[in-house]
Amino acid sequence: xxxxxxxVLERYGLKAQKKLGQHFLINPxxxxxxxxxxxxxxxxxxxEIGAGLGAxxxxxxxxxxxxIAIEYDQKLIFVLKEILANHQLxxxxxxxxxxxxxDYEKTxxxxxxxxxxxxxxxxxxxxxxxxxxxxxxxxxDQATLMLQKEVADRLLAKPGTKDFGILSVLYGLTAKIIPVxxxxxxxxxxxxxxxxxxxxxxxxxxxxxxxxFVFFLKHIFSQRRKTVLxxxxxxxxxTEKIKQILSDLKIETNTRPExxxxxxxxxxYQNIYSPKNNVL
Numbered sequence: 276x277x278x279x280x281x282x283v284l285e286r287y288g289l290k291a292q293k294k295l296g297q298h299f300l301i302n303p304x305x306x307x308x309x310x311x312x313x314x315x316x317x318x319x320x321x322x323e324i325g326a327g328l329g330a331x332x333x334x335x336x337x338x339x340x341x342x343i344a345i346e347y348d349q350k351l352i353f354v355l356k357e358i359l360a361n362h363q364l365x366x367x368x369x370x371x372x373x374x375x376x377x378d379y380e381k382t383x384x385x386x387x388x389x390x391x392x393x394x395x396x397x398x399x400x401x402x403x404x405x406x407x408x409x410x411x412x413x414x415x416d417q418a419t420l421m422l423q424k425e426v427a428d429r430l431l432a433k434p435g436t437k438d439f440g441i442l443s444v445l446y447g448l449t450a451k452i453i454p455v456x457x458x459x460x461x462x463x464x465x466x467x468x469x470x471x472x473x474x475x476x477x478x479x480x481x482x483x484x485x486x487x488f489v490f491f492l493k494h495i496f497s498q499r500r501k502t503v504l505x506x507x508x509x510x511x512x513x514t515e516k517i518k519q520i521l522s523d524l525k526i527e528t529n530t531r532p533e534x535x536x537x538x539x540x541x542x543x544y545q546n547i548y549s550p551k552n553n554v555l
Contacts, residue, residue, distance in 0.1 A: 277303060279501035280464040287354050291465050295348055296397030298463035299366075300330040305462060309473060310334040312455050313393050319418065320386045323376045323419075324394025324404065327351060329358045331393060336364045341386070343368045345377060375403055383414035386501055390414060395421040398467065400427065408476070409445055409484070418476040422469070427454065427472035439533040441496040445489070447537040450483045476484050495532045503535065503543075504528040512547060520546045 280299035284290060291297040300306050310331060315321060315338040326332050326344035327353070335342045344367055345460035346352050352371050359367055374394075383390050392415055396404055401422055408418055418533065422430075424439070430446050431454065446452060454471040460466035491510075498506040503526070507517045520529055524542055526535065535543070 279418050279551070280328055281332075283354065283358075284335065287350075290355070292348060292401075296399045297327065298395070298398075298465060298467050299327050300307070300395065301462060301464050303330070305458070306330040307334050308456070309419070309421070310338060310393070311390070312473070313475070314417075315339050315391060315393070319391050319416075320382065320388060321391050321393060322377070322379065322382065323398055323407065324392065326355055327395070329355050330360065331395070332367060333362055333364065335393065336362075336367050337426070339366070339367050339391075341368065343370055343382065345370050345374045345394075347373055374399060375407060376548055379411045380414050385400070389416035390419040391416050395471075398423045398426075404528055405430070405442055405446075409449065412449065413480050415478070417478070419473065419475050421471050423456070423467070424457070424470040424472045430474065434536045435534050437533070438497075441492045444492055444537045444540055445484065446476070448541070449479055449484065451477045451479065452497075453477070487548070488541075491544050492540065499532050501531075502529050504530075506532065507547070516547075 278286070279301060291299065317333060317338070317340060319339045319341040321335055321342045323332055323335060323342055323344045326346040329344075332342060332344045334356070344355070345371065346355060349371055352369060355369060359369075369499070379390060391509075392408065408415060428438045429440055429442050430452055432443040453475040455475055458471045459472070460468065460470065462471070494510060495503065495506045498509070504514070504517055504521065508514060518528060520543065521530075523546065524539060526539065526543070
């Protein structure tokens with residue numbers, strides 16, 4: 276039976292770093308379940324975000340062609356290398372650094388295939404990583420991610436609910452998201468304050484998002500308390516033009532950002548900037 280994360284950290288005189296969002300999976304069976312549900316195949320090049328103590332790294336290496344394990348914490352890298360050396364695994368590459376700065380395109384081009392991403396995302400950078408994966412989705416085949424439950428709820432949220440936001444719109448347009456399993460805080464050491472959820476992201480084919488459309492959404496959702504009419508006025512668009520477009524789309528002028536569907540945001544953007552401006 277492998278040592279618990281707590282015992283491993285104690286052996287090396289280390290503590291989980293709260294500022295890095297470190298929460299380590301405790302049960303090896305849970306790790307194996309996650310890898311199994313990710314659908315990793317022998318041909319796959321996998322990038323693992325937040326390798327930690329290797330809870331996912333080891334079972335991943337037994338399924339994939341190659342695993343690139345990203346870990347930010349240099350002290351953990353030393354421990355991870357020792358753990359992996361004991362298993363004599365030859366298809367793992369450890370990359371020390373920030374997952375937000377990793378060159379995903381370079382890896383995909385090097386191996387001449389799209390990559391798969393899996394990871395227990397550090398809570399404090401989960402949203403920036405989700406925006407990054409959207410940007411890099413041309414080289415990402417799929418992603419299996421452990422997220423803070425409230426972040427997963429935002430991805431899956433429907434219009435008119437409090438969780439609906441910019442990520443709901445963008446992922447609603449570009450991806451099919453499958454909830455896979457929920458994990459209680461006690462599944463991790465140290466336990467986080469909230470539940471976690473494993474989701475699987477599969478991209479829809481040939482969906483293109485303009486940079487201007489993303490900026491447009493960020494502007495509107497930065498003013499959630501305002502009506503969409505007032506939010507659009509702050510973009511310098513004339514009131515009468517906005518009212519006419521909203522009327523054409525059957526959107527009330529007192530509608531708030533979280534009440535508009537992803538498809539209606541596309542129509543709204545196209546009508547404001549150019550009827551020929553295809554976001555999708």
